[in-house]
Amino acid sequence: MKKEIFYSQLADWYECHHRILPWRETQDPYCIWISEIILQQTRVDQGMDYYLRFIDRFPTLASLAAAEEDEVLRLWQGLGYYSRARNIYKASHQVSEMPRTYEGLRQMAGIGDYTAGAIASFAYNLPHPALDGNVYRVLARLTDCEMAFDTSAGKKHFHQVAEELLDREHPRLFNSAIMEFGALYCVPQHPDCEHCPLQIFCEAYRHNTVDLLPVRKPRPKVRDRYFLYSIYLSDHQTLIHQRQGNDIWRHLWEFPLEEVDAARFEQESTRHGLVLTHQLSHQRLHAIFSVHRVQQLPTLPDTRVVRLGDLDDYAFSRLTLRALEQLLPH
Numbered sequence: 001m002k003k004e005i006f007y008s009q010l011a012d013w014y015e016c017h018h019r020i021l022p023w024r025e026t027q028d029p030y031c032i033w034i035s036e037i038i039l040q041q042t043r044v045d046q047g048m049d050y051y052l053r054f055i056d057r058f059p060t061l062a063s064l065a066a067a068e069e070d071e072v073l074r075l076w077q078g079l080g081y082y083s084r085a086r087n088i089y090k091a092s093h094q095v096s097e098m099p100r101t102y103e104g105l106r107q108m109a110g111i112g113d114y115t116a117g118a119i120a121s122f123a124y125n126l127p128h129p130a131l132d133g134n135v136y137r138v139l140a141r142l143t144d145c146e147m148a149f150d151t152s153a154g155k156k157h158f159h160q161v162a163e164e165l166l167d168r169e170h171p172r173l174f175n176s177a178i179m180e181f182g183a184l185y186c187v188p189q190h191p192d193c194e195h196c197p198l199q200i201f202c203e204a205y206r207h208n209t210v211d212l213l214p215v216r217k218p219r220p221k222v223r224d225r226y227f228l229y230s231i232y233l234s235d236h237q238t239l240i241h242q243r244q245g246n247d248i249w250r251h252l253w254e255f256p257l258e259e260v261d262a263a264r265f266e267q268e269s270t271r272h273g274l275v276l277t278h279q280l281s282h283q284r285l286h287a288i289f290s291v292h293r294v295q296q297l298p299t300l301p302d303t304r305v306v307r308l309g310d311l312d313d314y315a316f317s318r319l320t321l322r323a324l325e326q327l328l329p330h
């Protein structure tokens with residue numbers, strides 16, 4: 001492959017077609033870090049508001065470190081994958097300023113190879129690849145490689161491919177361009193290969209395998225869980241508790257919960273209550289929210305009495321927010 005031609009074709013495409021995104025207009029490693037974490041598992045249009053609000057409230061690492069974790073989780077509310085927010089908060093206490101090397105960045109909580117490569121190249125123009133899902137797709141197609149990119153062997157392989165392909169003189173531009181090219185042009189379904197500026201370099205195009213790539217490992221089976229929530233109401237007050245343990249939604253708040261099996265859930269669903277299902281990456285949650293208007297709130301372990309008007313001060317999962325919107329609208 002004539003790398004110089006590849007670089008110039010890719011850079012020309014990027015110059016003409018890239019989106020104006022606030023985190024690509026800055027070289028502040030803190031802002032880039034926050035944007036990269038928000039954008040994991042989140043679409044750009046959905047992540048944009050969260051990013052702007054987050055940076056507005058916590059413009060620096062120091063301001064984030066000085067906050068309460070609950071406030072960080074509240075800003076994250078609705079984005080899902082809350083371990084990302086908890087790790088950002090944890091990392092803000094691990095360092096007093098953003099590390100300037102890939103290895104230093106890699107030590108921070110929640111920062112893996114991709115995020116370290118993205119911050120190192122976008123903020124400091126250091127020659128490290130940054131492989132997100134879009135880049136894996138482009139590389140798998142350019143090299144016509146059938147290896148599953150989400151296995152450890154596949155990751156290692158594509159990392160090597162990316163290291164070899166990286167433009168070491170312009171890593172910031174190269175990483176921005178190849179990520180954007182994957183996001184906008186070499187899309188999962190029906191990319192416009194006939195007019196592609198990288199077509200002459202593309203082995204999958206040559207072998208007519210574009211639609212088969214990239215390959216993923218088989219998805220794990222989705223697990224069903226059944227939740228019975230009780231919303232006790234008395235004199236404009238209710239009970240909530242904060243989730244603990246190594247499970248989904250750790251440190252988020254919710255109404256008193258009983259997790260049951262499918263048979264019990266089936267019985268309960270004939271009673272009065274709001275039934276919702278909620279899809280997470282590997283779990284499908286079935287929930288019933290029952291409202292109990294009582295004279296006096298029951299005494300339940302690890303719960304807190306809060307005024308209904310103060311619920312906004314607590315971070316809830318999207319499932320609980322959906323229930324609140326329907327059962328206790330403002």
Ligand code: SF4
Nearest residue numbers: 186191193196202205
């Ligand atoms: S030819 Fe098609 S598959 Fe190959 S890089 Fe271009 S858009 Fe992607």
